[in-house]
Amino acid sequence: xxxxxxxxxxxxxxxxxxxDWPLGTIGLALLGILIFLAIAPFVLMGAFPRAVxxxxxxxxxxxxxxxxxxxxxxxLARFLVDEDKRLSTYYWIDKKKGIVHxxxxxxxxxxxxxxxxxxxxxxx
Numbered sequence: 740x741x742x743x744x745x746x747x748x749x750x751x752x753x754x755x756x757x758x759d760w761p762l763g764t765i766g767l768a769l770l771g772i773l774i775f776l777a778i779a780p781f782v783l784m785g786a787f788p789r790a791v792x793x794x795x796x797x798x799x800x801x802x803x804x805x806x807x808x809x810x811x812x813x814x815l816a817r818f819l820v821d822e823d824k825r826l827s828t829y830y831w832i833d834k835k836k837g838i839v840h841x842x843x844x845x846x847x848x849x850x851x852x853x854x855x856x857x858x859x860x861x862x863x
Contacts, residue, residue, distance in 0.1 A: 748810050832838040 826843040828840075828842065830840050832840050
């Protein structure tokens with residue numbers, strides 16, 4: 740039995756480690772990680788100027804449609820005024836092609852005078 744034990748101890752394939760983990764190296768690695776985690780936020784704050792955050796705060800970003808109304812009656816009044824302005828003014832739709840928007844009253848009057856295909860001029 741002693742012979743088998745000697746052969747096992749001398750064989751490098753069956754040997755075991757004679758020491759534990761190197762605690763000093765592991766301790767230094769952990770200390771380095773802690774120091775890095777303590778310093779990294781300050782380095783990052785210095786890397787990005789505050790002007791970027793000031794500009795981003797100054798930008799007004801509205802939420803996507805549909806938005807909740809804070810004053811529906813005012814929104815409706817503003818919509819009606821804008822719609823009336825759009826329907827009663829001239830503006831270019833496509834300047835290159837010569838297409839212009841004319842007021843709705845004028846468009847209705849011209850259609851009534853000329854007649855529409857399928858609806859002759861004299862019929863209601």
